[in-house]
Amino acid sequence: xxxxxxxxxxxxxxxxxxxxxxxxxxxxxxxxxxxxxxxxxxxxxxxxxxxxxxxxxxxxxxxxxxxxxxxxxxxxxxxxxxxxxxxxxxxxxxxxxxxxxxxxxxxxxxxxxxxxxxxxxxxxxxxxxxxxxxxxxxxxxxxxxxxxxxxxxxxxxxxxxxxxxxxxxxxxxxxxxxxxxxxxxxxxxxxxxxxxxxxxxxxxxxxxxxxxxxxxxxxxxxxxxxxxxxxxxxxxxxxxxxxxxxxxxxxxxxxxxxxxxxxxxxxxxxxxxxxxxxxxxxxxxxxxxxxxxxxxxxxxxxxxxxxxxxxxxxxxxxxxxxxxxxxxxxxxxxxxxxxxxxxxxxxxxxxxxxxxxxxxxxxxxxxxxxxxxxxxxxxxxxx
Numbered sequence: 517x518x519x520x521x522x523x524x525x526x527x528x529x530x531x532x533x534x535x536x537x538x539x540x541x542x543x544x545x546x547x548x549x550x551x552x553x554x555x556x557x558x559x560x561x562x563x564x565x566x567x568x569x570x571x572x573x574x575x576x577x578x579x580x581x582x583x584x585x586x587x588x589x590x591x592x593x594x595x596x597x598x599x600x601x602x603x604x605x606x607x608x609x610x611x612x613x614x615x616x617x618x619x620x621x622x623x624x625x626x627x628x629x630x631x632x633x634x635x636x637x638x639x640x641x642x643x644x645x646x647x648x649x650x651x652x653x654x655x656x657x658x659x660x661x662x663x664x665x666x667x668x669x670x671x672x673x674x675x676x677x678x679x680x681x682x683x684x685x686x687x688x689x690x691x692x693x694x695x696x697x698x699x700x701x702x703x704x705x706x707x708x709x710x711x712x713x714x715x716x717x718x719x720x721x722x723x724x725x726x727x728x729x730x731x732x733x734x735x736x737x738x739x740x741x742x743x744x745x746x747x748x749x750x751x752x753x754x755x756x757x758x759x760x761x762x763x764x765x766x767x768x769x770x771x772x773x774x775x776x777x778x779x780x781x782x783x784x785x786x787x788x789x790x791x792x793x794x795x796x797x798x799x800x801x802x803x804x805x806x807x808x809x810x811x812x813x814x815x816x817x818x819x820x821x822x823x824x825x826x827x828x829x830x831x832x833x834x835x836x837x838x839x840x841x842x843x844x845x846x847x848x849x850x851x852x853x854x855x856x857x858x859x860x861x862x863x864x865x866x867x868x869x870x871x872x873x874x875x876x877x878x879x880x881x882x883x884x885x886x887x888x889x890x891x892x893x894x895x896x897x898x899x
Contacts, residue, residue: 518825518856518882521589521608523839528590528889529602531766532659532717535560539715541666548588550893556760557716559706559753562603563746564596565726565879567770568888570734570743577740578747580754581765584892590769592837593617593799594879594886596726597630599768601687603719606659608839612687613654613846615838617880618794620803621647622848627794633682650686660690663717671709673702674721691719699724703749707756722749726771733876734771750894757896765892770885771877772798775860778820781867785819788812794851797862797872799880801851809852816855823861827854837882857881 521527530547535558537546552558568587575582591602591609593616601607601614609615618627618636626636628648635648647653664670670691678684679693694709696702699722706720725742732738754763780786780793789808794801804812809828817826827835829850833842838850855863858881864873879886 517884518858519589519884519887520836520882521591521887523591523608523836526588527602527608528588528599528766528768529606529608529839530588531560531764531891532603532663533606535717535764536659536663536666536668539663539668539717541663541668544662548891550764551895552762552893554760555762555895556714557710557758558761559710559718559720559763560603561706561750561753561763561765562600562719562721563725563765563767564721564723565729565734565769565771566743566746566767566890567885568890569885570770571890574740574743577743580747580751581890581892584894586891586893587888588766588891589887590889591839592882593795594769594881595796595799596768597683600683601654603766603768604658604660604688605654605656607656610833610838610840610842610846612656613843613849614683614687615846615849616794616799616801617796619801619849620792620794620851623647627792631683633686648682650682651689654686658687658690660688660719662690664690667715669712669714669716671716671718672721673705673709673718675723678721688719696720699745699749703752706753710756710758710761722746729771729877730875731877733773735773736876750892754894757894759896761896763894765890765894767889769879770887770889771879772857772860772883772885773876774798774862774878776823776862777873778861778863779866779873780863781865783819785815786863788815793865795854796878796880797864798857798878798886800855800863802853802855804852813853816853820855820861820863823857823859824863825856825858827856828852829854858883
């Protein structure tokens with residue numbers, strides 16, 4: 517069963533605006549109603565790849581987080597680049613325009629990788645065309661910038677690769693960057709940042725759980741052990757919160773262990789009429805040849821059966837999956853058709869995406885395992 521994001525009342529796009537409203541930033545609205553009375557210093561800990569259902573299923577590995585467990589939704593697609601963009605901007609994907617992992621950019625051949633911020637067809641991915649300059653690709657002031665301009669001390673703690681990356685410049689700009697070298701260093705730098713007086717928002721990112729989930733699977737012993745690390749990081753930060761502090765733990769998406777693979781590179785009936793195949797294995801964007809939309813939709817539905825839901829761009833937009841409004845720029849990046857996995861299935865590319873095709877864990881669709889993410893609120897002196 518496919519669900520819909522709860523934009524405006526319970527999604528990742530609502531988190532930072534709600535926090536800023538509680539920190540006293542004018543024109544921001546509390547959309548979530550977190551218990552944050554008297555809070556002036558907040559850490560927003562982003563744990564990549566932790567679904568709310570996965571957290572609830574592992575109380576022994578994550579006893580601390582399960583004490584404070586609640587859930588909101590990611591946006592759509594349930595993928596890192598889109599979700600982090602919604603966190604940093606406070607906007608649904610249809611407004612910030614980072615609408616998927618691999619997307620077509622009108623006027624350019626090939627696909628853009630939104631996470632790595634490069635065109636696959638570019639010989640020099642650092643020589644980006646004008647349309648991909650991050651501040652022009654996503655020109656709306658971010659929530660981080662709005663907070664900084666209102667006098668909130670903004671800090672981004674994360675791995676070096678995020679410092680000045682295309683995605684950071686597009687959707688997470690506005691926070692002073694502090695590099696973390698390990699899980700312990702992430703916790704230490706976060707705690708240090710919360711020690712300063714005054715209204716503060718620290719965005720701290722931890723990515724190892726997502727990596728292990730992809731490679732070993734979200735049901736593996738390695739994943740469960742990594743979840744213990746996540747729980748320890750959260751409890752350590754919580755134990756050092758100032759009297760007016762709070763820790764909010766969220767995630768960008770959940771994850772599904774893939775049991776069935778349809779190989780696009782080996783199935784001619786899937787390639788017929790498709791100009792480009794974007795997205796990712798559990799949520800594919802199909803950019804079709806002129807006039808081929810309905811034929812491709814029929815052939816994909818026949819080939820994939822009940823394992824996938826195939827909808828047109830207009831249908832996806834009308835269902836509100838990208839938010840209540842979709843800009844013309846964002847619409848131009850969405851596939852003519854979208855293929856969403858309903859169960860443990862994926863559309864892989866054994867030749868063009870050989871590494872991704874072998875991964876065990878994937879995400880991107882709108883199943884509850886992928887869409888529902890934790891929203892744990894921890895105040896000082898709580899267990």
